Amino acid sequence: MGGRAGFFEVEILDWKTKKPLCFLDKVEPNATIREIRLMFHKSYPRWYPARQSIKLDPKGKSLRDEEILQHLPVGTTATLYFKDLGPQIGWTTVFLIEYTGPLFIYFLFYFRMPFVYGLDERFTSSPHPVVNLACICHSFHYIKRLIETVFVHRFSHGTMPLRNIVKNCLYYWGFAAWLAYYINHPLYTPPSYGKKQINFAVIMFLLCEAGNFSIHVALSDLRRNGSKTRKIPYPTKNPFTWLFFFVSCPNYTYEVGTWISFTIMTQCVPVGLFTLLCFIQMTIWAKDKHCTYLREFKDYPSLRMPIIPFLL
Amino acid sequence: MAVSGSGGSRADNGYGSQQPRRRKGPGALATAYLVIYNVVMTAGWLVIAVGLVRAYLAKGSYHSLYYSIEKPLKFFQTGALLEILHCAFGIVPSSVVLTAFQVMSRVFLTWAVTHSVKEVQTEDSVLLFVVAWTITEIIRYSFYTFSLLNHLPYLIKWARYTLFIVLYPMGVSGELLTIYAALPFVRQSGLYSISLPNKYNFSFDYYTFLILVMISYIPIFPQLYFHMLHQRRKVLSHTEEHKKSE
Numbered sequence: 001m002g003g004r005a006g007f008f009e010v011e012i013l014d015w016k017t018k019k020p021l022c023f024l025d026k027v028e029p030n031a032t033i034r035e036i037r038l039m040f041h042k043s044y045p046r047w048y049p050a051r052q053s054i055k056l057d058p059k060g061k062s063l064r065d066e067e068i069l070q071h072l073p074v075g076t077t078a079t080l081y082f083k084d085l086g087p088q089i090g091w092t093t094v095f096l097i098e099y100t101g102p103l104f105i106y107f108l109f110y111f112r113m114p115f116v117y118g119l120d121e122r123f124t125s126s127p128h129p130v131v132n133l134a135c136i137c138h139s140f141h142y143i144k145r146l147i148e149t150v151f152v153h154r155f156s157h158g159t160m161p162l163r164n165i166v167k168n169c170l171y172y173w174g175f176a177a178w179l180a181y182y183i184n185h186p187l188y189t190p191p192s193y194g195k196k197q198i199n200f201a202v203i204m205f206l207l208c209e210a211g212n213f214s215i216h217v218a219l220s221d222l223r224r225n226g227s228k229t230r231k232i233p234y235p236t237k238n239p240f241t242w243l244f245f246f247v248s249c250p251n252y253t254y255e256v257g258t259w260i261s262f263t264i265m266t267q268c269v270p271v272g273l274f275t276l277l278c279f280i281q282m283t284i285w286a287k288d289k290h291c292t293y294l295r296e297f298k299d300y301p302s303l304r305m306p307i308i309p310f311l312l
Numbered sequence: 313m314a315v316s317g318s319g320g321s322r323a324d325n326g327y328g329s330q331q332p333r334r335r336k337g338p339g340a341l342a343t344a345y346l347v348i349y350n351v352v353m354t355a356g357w358l359v360i361a362v363g364l365v366r367a368y369l370a371k372g373s374y375h376s377l378y379y380s381i382e383k384p385l386k387f388f389q390t391g392a393l394l395e396i397l398h399c400a401f402g403i404v405p406s407s408v409v410l411t412a413f414q415v416m417s418r419v420f421l422t423w424a425v426t427h428s429v430k431e432v433q434t435e436d437s438v439l440l441f442v443v444a445w446t447i448t449e450i451i452r453y454s455f456y457t458f459s460l461l462n463h464l465p466y467l468i469k470w471a472r473y474t475l476f477i478v479l480y481p482m483g484v485s486g487e488l489l490t491i492y493a494a495l496p497f498v499r500q501s502g503l504y505s506i507s508l509p510n511k512y513n514f515s516f517d518y519y520t521f522l523i524l525v526m527i528s529y530i531p532i533f534p535q536l537y538f539h540m541l542h543q544r545r546k547v548l549s550h551t552e553e554h555k556k557s558e
């Protein structure tokens with residue numbers, strides 16, 4: 001029942017209803033799943049490749065683009081299952097939206113737009129230098145993130161589901177508004193230990209930002225040749241990367257450090273709460289990543305913890 | 313919602329969240345502990361029920377009965393916090409988050425509203441939710457006890473999955489009315505509120521917070537109520553089929 005000599009036939013069924021959706025004949029044996037996705041897209045224009053999950057088993061994992069048809073455990077007539085992942089949005093786009101929001105929202109409060117603190121306080125500025133410093137640091141942080149998104153990060157998955165972005169934006173933008181409100185408030189109280197506290201915080205902030213950037217560059221270099229496979233990251237000549245001796249995800253460690261320093265700088269409870277939530281979220285991500293590393297690499301350095309050296 | 317309801321308001325399959333069925337379930341020691349826990353809780357809420365009845369008979373009216381059961385109510389409702397740990401340690405197959413949400417909302421109403429705002433303790437709405445909670449919890453805890461002992465009378469199962477139809481709205485009404493009654497006193501006394509300027513650069517308005525809590529009932533209550541109705545159909549019809557096939 002196979003196709004013409006040498007060629008494969010591919011039938012694609014809906015994963016839930018098992019209804020046949022598409023039948024491709026005369027498929028090259030060395031065709032990749034990417035090519036099959038493109039062919040499927042021709043029959044169903046609204047299901048662009050990024051939202052197609054193609055699998056061998058209705059409840060199984062999605063096949064990667066690079067997989068080759070004849071290397072899969074299928075006969076010359078292959079049965080594949082399709083699941084719609086929903087509208088997708090590229091990671092780069094996601095990050096650009098998520099990070100531009102807080103940047104501009106903070107400015108609304110810093111420049112005291114009339115609707116924020118009332119008409120009497122509109123466009124006034126704070127007498128405290130730390131408020132200006134906080135604005136600079138906050139903006140620097142998000143501009144750095146935007147630059148990294150465009151020039152540094154290399155993503156293993158191209159896209160994420162569109163509905164996630166509403167949730168994520170509410171979180172990032174909402175918190176940015178909440179903490180910006182208090183820092184730029186006319187009744188803001190500067191830190192209790194004055195200049196000592198602020199200077200300490202600034203130094204810690206700069207070190208953590210430099211550290212975070214170094215790690216992002218190091219991780220990006222692991223994928224310099226465009227490969228999507230995972231490799232163990234190692235410390236380089238850059239001292240900031242020496243944290244790799246002790247943790248799997250030093251980028252998260254430095255990120256938490258940045259927010260701790262911002263909390264100390266502004267002495268503001270909402271910032272502290274945001275820092276706590278960031279810490280919890282990043283610990284979960286770090287533990288996940290750490291487990292993945294341990295699973296994939298038998299020779300993974302045993303001294304490393306997920307996010308905090310020796311502890312967590 | 314604060315009224316856990318006598319339905320499957322936990323993320324269980326409707327057969328009782330503490331029943332060790334398909335999964336390995338809790339070991340013998342955990343089962344023994346859970347039986348004791350559920351028996352103690354059933355007894356506790358029975359004490360509250362009896363206390364209410366006795367106070368009513370003694371006073372001749374149903375006003376201000378809160379004071380006669382204040383202490384056992386606080387004790388046993390707060391004790392329910394243990395159920396979060398049961399889920400966290402896996403001896404009960406329910407979602408930690410869902411259980412935490414339900415228990416915390418009850419504890420919130422008991423301590424942060426009724427206890428903290430003394431002026432509402434004489435409101436009739438308090439009696440409304442206390443009665444709803446009492447009947448619900450007696451049925452729920454005895455349901456769990458019998459399930460753990462693998463001897464569940466149909467009456468208890470029926471009660472758990474039917475009485476909620478009345479008790480749940482009753483409890484929710486009592487809760488909402490109580491919070492509403494507390495509002496002016498919170499505004500007046502500035503309870504649990506902090507305003508600027510202060511060295512923590514933080515502000516919190518408990519009055520606004522309570523209003524937001526009341527608003528949150530609007531999306532949450534219908535969802536939980538219909539979920540329990542759905543569970544009811546599943547559980548009680550399944551039992552009917554079982555009976556027919558015997």
